[in-house]
Amino acid sequence: MDQLLQHIVNALVLGGTYALLGIGLTLIFGIMNVVNFTHGALYTFGAYAMYLAAVALGLNFFVALPVALVAGLALGALIELVLLRPLRNADIDTTMLVMIGVGIILQSGTLWIFGGVAKSVPTPFPMEPLVIGPVSVSWVRLFVFAAALALIAITYLTINGTRLGRAMRATFQDHDTAALMGVNVSIIYTATFAIGSALASAAGALLGPVYVVFPQMGDLAAVKAFAIVILGGLGSIPGATIGGFILAFAEEMGAGYLSSGYRDAMGFLIIIAVLLVKPTGLFARAERIG
Amino acid sequence: MTRYLPLLLLAIMALVPLGLKDPYLLNALIITGIFTICAMSLNLLLGFTGQLSLGHVAFFGIGAYVSALTALGFDVSLPFGWRITHEGGSPLVGFVLAILITGLMGFLIGRLSFRVRGAYFVIVTISFAEVVRLVALNWVELTQGPLALTAIPNITLPLPGLGDVTLRTKIQNYYLVLVVAALSYLLIGQLVNSRFGRAMRGLKENESLALSLGVNATRTLTIAATISAAMAGAAGSLYAHYIRIIDPDVFLFSYTVTMVIMVVAGGKGSLAGPLVGGLLFGLLPVALRPVMAPEAQWIVYGAVLIAILFVMPRGIVPTLAGFMNRRPKPEAPQKAAEAGAQS
Helix, strand or coil, rough: CCCCCCCCCHHHHHHHHHHHHHHHHHHHHHHHHHCCCCCCHHHHHHHHHHHHHHHHHCCHHHHHHHHHHHHHHHHHHHHHHHHHHCCCCCCCCHHHHHHHHHHHHHHHHHHHHHHHEEEECCCCCCCCCCCCEEEEECHHHHHHHHHHHHHHHHHHHHHHHHHHHHHHHHHHHHHHHHHHHHCCHHHHHHHHHHHHHHHHHHHHHHCCCCCECCCHHHHHHHHHHHHHHHHHHHCCHHHHHHHHHHHHHHHHHHHHHHHHHHHHHHHHHHHHHHHHHHCCCCCCCCCCCC | CCCHHHHHHHHHHHHHHHHCCCHHHHHHHHHHHHHHHHHHHHHHHHHCCCCCCCCCCHHHHHHHHHHHHHHHHHEEHHHHHHHHCCCHHHHEEEEHHHHHHHHHHHHHHHHHCCCCCCCHHHHHHHHHHHHHHHHHHHCCHHHHHCECCCCCCCCEEEECCCCCECCCCHHHHHHHHHHHHHHHHHHHHHCCCCHHHHHHHHHHCCHHHHCCCCCHHHHHHHHHHHHHHHHHHHCCCCCCCCHHCCCCHHCCHHCCCCCCCCCCCCCCCCCHHHHHHHHHHHHHHHHCCCCCCCCCCCCCCHHHHHHHHHHHCCCHHHHHHHHHHHHHHHHHHHHHHHHHHHC
């Protein structure tokens, strides 16, 4: 029973960052119809940006985090402007392959510049965990959980409560009509890709200090993000949030009670199972985002 | 003219080892040949049916493991007290089994995943490859996990007049790969120009129209996936018996990316496309090796992929063919329809 409680707490904490990863991906797919294969590379980029800011530049941990987020935002905007904008009318396979190319360049570039040795980012949190009854959680993980929830809430409020968000929702429903109503669809696309990239980058910057930072860290993160998005239905933000927590629970329980070696297989098994039972995702593709 | 190009290429490739004694280059050519077979098999799916599979490396890796385990033997205990012991046997039997088992896998994956299309299909195939990689990594009793299967025997061929010949040298393996590549090319060529090939292309161009004409979509796509998987399995078997050591890294996503780049750059849906793309991208690392680090090579890979998608979205072979014969041909209306559908 105590063990179960511990697994539940672990899953909740993990689920927050998974949801963050999934939301960025689902937003970009929902609005732009782009399967973003750079998502994992942007996650890695965020972790390295955090490493550069906190270790190389010696910035405060809490200053370095927003720096990494803004760096992801800028890189996302750049990728959209240079590569995706000219391919607006290309088919989905072409953009997918271009995104794979960008992902290869980013990952190999990271490996080239920083080498393959894993880096660690020091955190200002105490080493001894917070113990409540039978459950113990490290302080840094609690902070990561809180920060992930805060970012999810900010994204949600941006989409549901601002002019930009309204334009994004309109573009999601029907981009031609949105354009006719005076929405600058090009800017919406750039903003969407930048926000999605910033979320991936933030997830990397938050989890980098928890684990270690290495060039291939994004590979598994990307496939997990795909699992989450499929679980929740492509394009649905609440779906991605719930999907993130479901994946985290499946992994925790699978690793705890079945086999820890197959922990990372849970996501893929979920993908395959969901597509067999309900190919549109557990929460059918939303008619509107938010 | 274009009909004789593959024959010319085959003749050139058959003569290459006579003048080439550098073992490094010969090795690069053998690996290139093996990946070109994979690229051809991927082209059957991606180029002719339009389904992008990003899990193709799964079949390559399964083929390698099946063939290696058949040759080496294994002893695994299963749940419920079952136990499978295999003594080890001929690599040639392994080669045949690799083809049969990967074909069966391709059939099952096809049956399961052609219920979905587009982005979903892509993600199912990636997931499948990743699950297989994790199994290879964790089922240590069967696969030795990260310790790798080592001392895999070379293929022994019973040649008429020569008795059993074990292919130990690079030149022997080179010709084996060349023969398998040529056979794969012939098979795909026959398939694509058959009634079945027209059904595949029909599905790619306009699925609802093809369905209304009586094409059985799931059946056609599943058959294409089965043949494609079996061919990649054959390539995996050749790889295992040539390299003689395999570990779960044969399932790396970057191998799939290499295959996709070969197909897309060469020209998807063109028979000669994967040959050109395979040679170009198989030998690019050889050309780049003296001038840059491996990581930088991958950056060039990525940049070339993006550049080709921007400049020649149809690939090198179809674009060049378009330049060479501007005369209207019988297939011109179809090309125009394609262009119209894409714009």
